[in-house]
Amino acid sequence: MNSKNENLKEQVLRASGVNVLKCMRCGKCSGTCPAYGEMEYHPHQFVYMIEKGDIEKLMNSPSIYRCLTCFACVDRCPRGVEPAKAVEAVRLMAVRKQDGNRLKPEQIPDMLDEDMPQQAIVTALRKYRK
Amino acid sequence: MNRIGVFVCHCGTNIASTVDVKAVAEALSHERGVVISQDYQYMCSESGQNLVKNAIKEHNLTGVVICSCSPRMHENTFRKACSEAGLNPYLVEIANIREQCSWIHKDITTATEKAVILGRTAIAKVTLNTPLTSMESPVVKRALVIGGGIAGIQSALDIAEAGFEVDIVEKEPTIGGKMAQIDKTFPTLDCAACILTPKMVEASQNENINIYSFSEVSDVKGFVGNFTVKIKRKARYVDETKCTGCGLCTEKCPMKKVPNEFNAGLDNRTAIYIPFAQAVPKIATIDPNYCMMLKNGKCGVCSKVCTAGAVDYKQKDEFIEKKYGAIVVATGYNPISPEKFDEYAYSQCPDVVTSLELERLMNAAGPNGGTLLRPSDKKHPExxxxxxxxxxxxxDDRGKPYCSKICCMYTAKHAMLIREKYPDTEVYVFYIDVRTPGKNFDEFYRRAVEQYxxxxxxxxxxxxxxxANGKxxxxxxxMLADEQLRIDADLVVLAMAIEPDKSARPLATMLTTQMDTNDFFTEAHPKLRPVESATAGIFLSGVCQGPKDIPETVAQASAAAAKAIGLLCKNSITCNPCVAHSDELMCNGCSACEKVCPYGAITYENKEFRMPDRTVAVRRVASVNPAVCQGCGACTVACPSGAMDLNGFSNSQIMAEVDAICK
Structure with a gap:
């Protein structure tokens, strides 16, 4: 495992507050997940792959946007692992990722419409700043 | 003039790797009163003990300090060695430089410094030690077994077999416990009742065994060899000496809508009832929560039909008091309630059942006469x-942190029995891990997979x-196929976690014995003393100590019985001489000590005292019964005038220790 992955793993663990080592691999999170069919990686895989340090695979998977954050897995996990919080943390990593900007400042004027709240523009700039 | 010997143990590398033992011995040799200070590889070994013995004789020692492991390990070893060399065993002090020093420190300098302080503390104490003599206390040759399940029955039978009287106290109207409710047993699949009921009958027929059914322990006093136990005999409103167990009253009782606890609430019983056909004792009991005569004074049918005239609506709870030498705790377990687990819909759907309910659904004496039918529509589940x-x-707080140990095996048993009897049924088992250590256990589980x-x-x-369609x-x-399954089932069975019976915690308080955070009784040593509690004379049998299956429970029950028999065989036991005593001249008769004493060892008496002016005054002073006192020291702390003191742990000794630490 290289140090970059270790660093990402560390960030995910810190951001989520999840202790992946508590997982006893029972799969109740995935058994309970209403979005299971939509996901490439399932809740229990998130927990296991974070433990292994496979964060980039998760960040690049559409699965992070399929999680409904319904917290059914958090509610029912017998070990208190809170998989949804882990998914949320990976999602945050993807959103904050540098060099992967999906929006450039110069694109913004063309995209503006008058219904868009000012706050959204500021947020978008802040989020996708180089 | 004190002549103290100090002996510092290396304990191999256990102590010597973090404590500079030679430096400790050298530092302590300069303490006041120390005439010899030595270190040795293994002080507890034969030659180590000889070293101490020879030093006692050679230097005419008046006190010995051993710097070694916890006194729980070898205090007795060294006391015995010193007594063989002619020194009173209570002139030995142990400085714990292993558990409380070398094992918890990494730095040699700090650990060595602390070891010296601990040694100095023990020297300060031993300087004030006085020789003490143990007393003997007689042993009552009768045992009490609390709980009449398979654990209690087995313990009682073994103790009775050895020739001692045993009383079983069982809170339910019959003995038998959980095993009586179970249909078949793993891994042999023999019928539970067929192997349990002969033992129940044996217990009732054994003349050394006396069964107090429908009774509870309400108070325990005393100590090893001499417990006084108050037993509450709950009113069953039927005279035990008259009832013949004919069952006519249970047929005629008009109150037929009482949930039947023996069938896990799956069917109903009457208000006057005998729990099951093979109940021991086979005596009817009236449930006062449902009996119309007891509630409203209207009915009296059972009394009219009873030819023996055994029904007595005026019966009251009775208390009896008896003395016992040993107590075996066998309070057992219960499955936890599935109601907190909303996701399994137990409260919404009658066809979601617990494993214990399934046992009853499949049992010939169960609500369906042994045919497996869904509780909701009485159809065969496919x-x-x-x-x-x-x-x-x-x-989380919904469940228990431990593995309940028995569920893997009984679930395999259920699955196998169903596939055997109804081969058209499809059976699925969702598991996290299958845990089947035990003789013929894994083979059993594999048979469920491979043959069934x-x-x-x-x-x-x-x-x-x-x-809505009933599915x-x-x-x-x-997880192995990495897919989410949806199964339309007809019946769902939940293997619930087990927990110790609710009566265990108040009982532990009465017995002054310890429990863990899960309310399982704590054994005296997890490996070497697994059936004894930390309180002398209290033994542990069955699931009250930790999750167990039937074979293990029976083995432990016999082990507990063997320990109890070992105690009952003795005519007397040596008491701990480290007991409290009060200085009558300082005692002001405030009763503070009497109130805190957990053993009831302190009484007050009026005594005549000659006053300085030659008059005689009568004063109320505390007096300690040394046979009952267990030396806990609570009274010495409570005493406001400092009159109460503990032999071997006197106030002055403890202050000397504190001074030595703070020096």
Whole structure:
């Protein structure tokens, strides 16, 4: 495992507050997940792959946007692992990722419409700043 | 003039690797009164003990300090060695430089410094030690077994077999416990009742065994060899000496809508009832919560039909007091309630049942006469899903953190029995891990898979949804196939976690014995003293000590019995001389000590005292019964005038120790 992955793993663990080592691999999170069919990686895989340090695979998977954050897995996990919080943390990593900007400042004027709240523009700039 | 010998143990590398033992011995040799200070590889060895013995004779020692492991390990070894060399055993002090020093420190300088301080403390104490003599206390040759399940029955039978009287106190109207409710037993699949009921009958016929059914322990006083126990005999409103167990009253009783606890609430019984056909004692009991005569004074049918005239609506709870030498605790367990686990829909759907309910559904004496039918529509279930570890290995407050140990095996048993009897039934088992250590256990589980084609799915069920068409949708994950399954089941069985019986905690308080955070009784040593509690004379039998299956329970029950027999065989036991005593001249008669004494060892008496002016005054002063005192020291702390003191741990000794530490 290289140090970059270790660093990402560390960030995910810190951001989520999840202790992946508590997982006893029972799969109740995935058994309970209403979005299971939509996901490439399932809740229990998130927990296991974070433990292994496979964060980039998760960040690049559409699965992070399929999680409904319904917290059914958090509610029912017998070990208190809170998989949804882990998914949320990976999602945050993807959103904050540098060099992967999906929006450039110069694109913004063309995209503006008058219904868009000012706050959204500021947020978008802040989020996708180089 | 004190002549103290100090002996510092290396304990191999246990102490010597973090404590500079030679430096400790050298530092302590300069303490006041120390005439010899030595170190040795293993002080507890034969030659180490000889070293101490020879030093006592050679230097005419008046006190010995051993710097070694915890006194729990070898205090007795060294006391005995010193007594062989002619020194009073209570002139030995142990400085614990292993558990409280070398094992918890990494830095040699700090650890050595602390070891010297601990040694100095023990020297300060031993300087003030006085020789003490143990007293003997007689042993009452009768045992009490609390709980009449298979554990209690086995313990009682073994003790009775050795020739001692045993009383069994059982809170239910019959002995038999959980095993009586179980249909078949793993891994041999023999019928539980067929192997249990002969033991129940044996217990009732054994002339050394006396069964107090429908009774509870309400108070325990005394100590090892001499417990005084108050037993509450709950009113059953039937005279035990007259009732013949004919059962006519139970047929005629008009109150027929009482949930039958023996069948796990799946059917009803009458208000006057005999729990099951083979109940021991076979005596009817009236349930006062449902009996119309007791509630409203209207009915009296049972009394009219009883030819023996045994029904007595005026019966009251009775208390009896008896003396025992040993107590065996066998209070057993209960499955936890599935109601907190909303996702399994237990409260919504009658066809979601617990494993114990399934035992009754399959039992010939159960609500369906042994035919497996769904509770809701009495139809034969074609697809059955078992969910394991419900509430076990659970980190939140809904469940229990431990593995309940028996569920893997009984679920395999259920699955196998169903496939054997109804081969058209499909059976699925959701498991996290299959844990089957034990003789013929894994073979048993493999038979369920290989011969009986039970579908084992690695994964957990997340959600159970009762459907309008009577089916139950079970949604769970198959982790090996990495898919989410949806099974339309007819019956769902939950393998609930088990917990110690609720009566165990108040009982532990009465017995002044210890429990863990899960309310299991704590054994005196997890490896070497597994059936004794930390309180002398109290032994542990069965699940009250930790989850166990029947073979293990029986083995432990016999082990507990062997320990109890060992105690009862003795005519007397040596008492601990480190007991409290009060200085009558300082005692102001405030009763503070009497109130805190957990053993009832302190009484007050009026005594005549000659006053300085030659008059005689009568004063109320405390007096300690040394045979009852256990030396806990609570009274010495409570005493406001400092009159109460503990032999071997006197106030002045403790202050000397504190001074030595703070020096």
């Amino acid at each position: 697809k059955i899903v078992f969910i394991q570890c419900v509430g076990s290995r659970c980190d 084609n039970v579908h084992y799915i690695k994964g957990m069920v997340g959600k159970v949804t009762p459907k 139950i949708e079970v949604q769970g994950s198959d």
